[in-house]
Amino acid sequence: MQTLTDWLSSIPGHPLPQLRAADQRWKAWRSQSLPSPNPVVTTSLESLGTPDWDVVICGGTLGILLGAALAKQGWRVALLERGELRGRQQEWNTSRHELQVLVELDLLTPDQLETAIASEFNPNRIAFAGGAEFWVKDVLNVGVSPVYLLDCLKQRFLALGGQLLEHHPFERVVIHPDGACLWTGQQQPALTTRLMIDAMGHGSPLVAQARSGQQPEAVCLVVGTCAQGIPAGTTGDLMVSLSPIEQVAHGSGHGSSHEQRNQCFWEAFPAKDGRTTYLFTYADLSPAQPSLEDLFEQYRQQLPAYQGVDFSAIQAQRAMFGLFPSYRHSPLVLPWARTLAVGDSSGSQSPLSFGGFGAMLRHLHRLQVGVQDALKADSLSQADLALLQPYQPNLSVTWLFQRAMSVRAHQSLDPNQINLLLSTVFGAMQDLGDPVLRPFLQDVVQFSPLYQTLLQVSLRSPGLIPKILQQVGPLALLDWMGHFAALGAYSALSQTQPILQVWSDRLPQTQRDRWRRRMDAWTYGSGADFSTAWSGKALDRP
Numbered sequence: 001m002q003t004l005t006d007w008l009s010s011i012p013g014h015p016l017p018q019l020r021a022a023d024q025r026w027k028a029w030r031s032q033s034l035p036s037p038n039p040v041v042t043t044s045l046e047s048l049g050t051p052d053w054d055v056v057i058c059g060g061t062l063g064i065l066l067g068a069a070l071a072k073q074g075w076r077v078a079l080l081e082r083g084e085l086r087g088r089q090q091e092w093n094t095s096r097h098e099l100q101v102l103v104e105l106d107l108l109t110p111d112q113l114e115t116a117i118a119s120e121f122n123p124n125r126i127a128f129a130g131g132a133e134f135w136v137k138d139v140l141n142v143g144v145s146p147v148y149l150l151d152c153l154k155q156r157f158l159a160l161g162g163q164l165l166e167h168h169p170f171e172r173v174v175i176h177p178d179g180a181c182l183w184t185g186q187q188q189p190a191l192t193t194r195l196m197i198d199a200m201g202h203g204s205p206l207v208a209q210a211r212s213g214q215q216p217e218a219v220c221l222v223v224g225t226c227a228q229g230i231p232a233g234t235t236g237d238l239m240v241s242l243s244p245i246e247q248v249a250h251g252s253g254h255g256s257s258h259e260q261r262n263q264c265f266w267e268a269f270p271a272k273d274g275r276t277t278y279l280f281t282y283a284d285l286s287p288a289q290p291s292l293e294d295l296f297e298q299y300r301q302q303l304p305a306y307q308g309v310d311f312s313a314i315q316a317q318r319a320m321f322g323l324f325p326s327y328r329h330s331p332l333v334l335p336w337a338r339t340l341a342v343g344d345s346s347g348s349q350s351p352l353s354f355g356g357f358g359a360m361l362r363h364l365h366r367l368q369v370g371v372q373d374a375l376k377a378d379s380l381s382q383a384d385l386a387l388l389q390p391y392q393p394n395l396s397v398t399w400l401f402q403r404a405m406s407v408r409a410h411q412s413l414d415p416n417q418i419n420l421l422l423s424t425v426f427g428a429m430q431d432l433g434d435p436v437l438r439p440f441l442q443d444v445v446q447f448s449p450l451y452q453t454l455l456q457v458s459l460r461s462p463g464l465i466p467k468i469l470q471q472v473g474p475l476a477l478l479d480w481m482g483h484f485a486a487l488g489a490y491s492a493l494s495q496t497q498p499i500l501q502v503w504s505d506r507l508p509q510t511q512r513d514r515w516r517r518r519m520d521a522w523t524y525g526s527g528a529d530f531s532t533a534w535s536g537k538a539l540d541r542p
């Protein structure tokens with residue numbers, strides 16, 4: 001077998017330099033040697049005068065979704081992209097009904113939506129070594145072509161009067177009392193706007209400044225390929241473990257001898273260019289955690305057995321990898337007026353799936369309405385915009401799940417503990433039925449399903465509970481109980497929405513808008529948007 005370096009070098013796109021750059025970033029996180037962030041946001045008390053734009057969005061990948069949605073409402077929107085605005089080759093997986101929002105907001109035609117769906121497969125499997133298999137239909141079973149989707153949205157944005165500035169990297173912004181002034185690598189003079197939206201992803205310089213260079217609390221490491229030579233099939237794997245907790249192969253060319261045991265999971269599905277397979281693991285920031293290159297070595301060793309093909313038959317068309325940082329304090333509320341983070345920079349995607357595209361689809365209508373209200377009322381203070389990225393207990397409760405699926409450096413767990421836990425949890429959810437299983441698989445955690453699942457798990461496997469408590473630790477558990485209680489409270493409050501909406505509609509605009517944002521927080525923070533999200537009813541307001 002060729003070396004990992006030779007294999008990676010033979011894959012179109014030559015991913016090795018980017019992989020090693022990502023590993024350098026990962027190493028800096030683990031060794032706490034992150035450079036101090038450059039301040040890119042400053043404030044000034046001077047008046048700016050009338051800004052040229054209502055909204056300037058920095059970062060085009062998910063930024064174009066909100067950009068087109070705001071241009072559709074008639075706002076003057078400019079979008080800055082540091083390179084060319086172009087989607088990646090590899091599909092984004094999501095569920096069909098989640099995509100409907102793009103048609104309902106009149107950003108895509110139904111035909112365009114159909115063309116954007118590059119692959120569709122059914123059913124999807126969930127399985128854990130030594131446990132049962134579960135199969136689900138119509139969940140995360142469509143692959144959307146980011147190249148086509150972003151191209152359509154780009155054309156729609158331009159047709160609606162939006163201005164796209166490609167090859168214009170954001171450099172810095174000064175926040176004035178009446179607007180924000182942005183400098184890019186290219187644009188002279190600076191752009192002036194009422195609101196700046198940060199959609200620059202995990203590496204956003206605004207996020208680095210707002211989080212003061214803080215390390216993430218945990219990371220999900222993902223490696224994989226889209227390859228030919230593996231039968232593409234018609235079914236997918238959402239989450240499959242083939243083995244107990246095991247040591248990830250170390251020392252692929254950089255001679256490290258440390259040890260770290262991880263629970264790894266596989267994901268696989270048919271794609272337009274072959275079959276996509278990913279290997280992923282949740283990790284803390286201990287120096288002993290494997291590098292992405294180490295994980296790729298494990299992926300390469302185990303892929304043939306996983307997919308039942310000889311390694312020599314596999315022709316990788318492209319390699320994919322990612323480091324998804326997660327922070328306990330998410331979504332991120334930026335500490336400045338006139339700025340709002342969306343997409344990965346906001347940390348509003350689940351720390352379990354990191355499906356940032358899916359999360360953006362789910363929140364797109366809420367963000368469109370919220371930004372519209374804020375612009376209309378000129379409610380662009382820090383406190384007003386904080387209401388647009390509110391605390392979501394259903395996001396915060398997933399923290400403990402991530403921790404329960406990872407092995408921290410000093411821990412010595414029963415090698416089957418995580419598989420046993422997941423088998424028991426999914427078995428309970430399947431028995432409780434679709435209303436429990438489906439939202440969870442689509443990153444929507446709700447109070448009653450979660451409560452029922454936990455009850456079932458403790459009845460079925462009482463012996464598991466003390467082990468899990470020991471694994472996650474008392475502080476994490478206490479913290480979680482607070483979020484769980486908040487989830488219950490948000491669920492109850494979301495039921496009051498029909499009455500409160502009638503009452504709040506009679507209030508002066510600023511107060512009414514604040515109540516709308518609170519109601520959104522209860523709805524989305526409790527997962528009450530799930531059943532209605534694709535019909536837009538969750539936000540069906542005048």
Ligand SMILES: Cc1cc2nc3c(=O)[nH]c(=O)nc-3n(C[C@H](O)[C@H](O)[C@H](O)COP(=O)(O)OP(=O)(O)OC[C@H]3O[C@@H](n4cnc5c(N)ncnc54)[C@H](O)[C@@H]3O)c2cc1C
Binds near residue numbers: 082
């Ligand atoms: C291997 C892998 C598989 C994935 N699969 C899925 C999936 O199946 N489903 C799903 O929902 N999600 C998936 N995701 C996650 C999804 O890709 C991200 O959530 C999504 O790309 C986030 O988009 P973003 O625009 O917020 O950030 P990014 O993707 O990081 O994009 C940031 C944008 O900002 C631009 N930018 C950066 N800096 C500047 C600057 N200074 N000035 C101007 N522009 C700038 C960049 O060029 C880029 O266009 C996957 C991710 C990976 C790595």
